[in-house]
Amino acid sequence: xQSVTQLDSQVPVFEEAPVELxxxxxxxxxxxxxxxxxxxxxxxxxLLKYLSGSTLVKGINGFEAEFxxxxxxxxxxxxxxxxxxxxxxxxxxxxxxxxxxxxLTFGKGTLLTVNP
Amino acid sequence: xxxxxxxxKFRILKIGQSMTLQCTQDMNxxxxxxxRQDPGMGLKLIYYSVGAGITDKGEVPNGxxxxxxxxxxxxxxxxxxxxxQTSVYFCASSRLAANTGELFFGEGSRLTVL
Numbered sequence: 001x002q003s004v005t006q007l008d009s010q011v012p013v014f015e016e017a018p019v020e021l022x023x024x025x026x027x028x029x030x031x032x033x034x035x036x037x038x039x040x041x042x043x044x045x046x047l048l049k050y051l052s053g054s055t056l057v058k059g060i061n062g063f064e065a066e067f068x069x070x071x072x073x074x075x076x077x078x079x080x081x082x083x084x085x086x087x088x089x090x091x092x093x094x095x096x097x098x099x100x101x102x103x104l105t106f107g108k109g110t111l112l113t114v115n116p
Numbered sequence: 117x118x119x120x121x122x123x124x125k126f127r128i129l130k131i132g133q134s135m136t137l138q139c140t141q142d143m144n145x146x147x148x149x150x151x152r153q154d155p156g157m158g159l160k161l162i163y164y165s166v167g168a169g170i171t172d173k174g175e176v177p178n179g180x181x182x183x184x185x186x187x188x189x190x191x192x193x194x195x196x197x198x199x200x201q202t203s204v205y206f207c208a209s210s211r212l213a214a215n216t217g218e219l220f221f222g223e224g225s226r227l228t229v230l
Binding site for chain 2: 004032
């Protein structure tokens with residue numbers, strides 16, 4: 001079984017400041033990792049994913065994340081945020097060992113609020 | 117591009133009533149999912165389907181039923197609604213299995229049971 005811990009439930013930042021949203025996971029098998037974003041009153045949409053290869057993954061809207069296997073982390077970063085980045089961000093993990101291929105385990109979410 | 121469409125967007129039910137949340141997708145995806153989202157709890161998988169005629173339980177299936185008669189539609193039925201089913205429900209679809217593929221989500225259906 002997998003679990004995901006998003007260490008901060010809320011992160012307030014000022015516009016143009018850098019931001020890091022933290023995600024740690026626990027799993028007994030190899031994993032794939034994802035970040036999804038949910039804008040107010042909308043469904044989730046994929047921001048980026050790590051399946052294999054380079055541990056630094058670039059996504060949409062200038063976000064990137066780094067997979068760190070030894071620290072079991074997949075933190076999301078953006079060097080300069082905009083007001084429009086205000087949203088809830090969800091880290092998710094799945095099994096890549098050939099087991100449960102239907103299941104994504106989501107974290108509880110981090111609300112990023114960008115203030116002017 | 118419609119993507120994943122859910123209806124209704126909002127609904128208030130009385131305890132014991134039943135209803136169906138509708139979900140349809142126009143991307144010809146084989147995989148479809150129903151999640152519920154509770155404040156501060158992330159998303160929990162209720163049911164999923166890998167193709168027409170095939171459905172299976174997720175993490176929290178009790179009190180719900182689904183069917184998948186076509187590729188496009190995946191309705192979620194609530195029988196005997198209870199206050200614990202007050203939540204926001206999201207339908208999603210994907211071309212590949214969820215563990216590798218991108219899920220496309222609808223805008224959600226907010227259900228209140230009083």
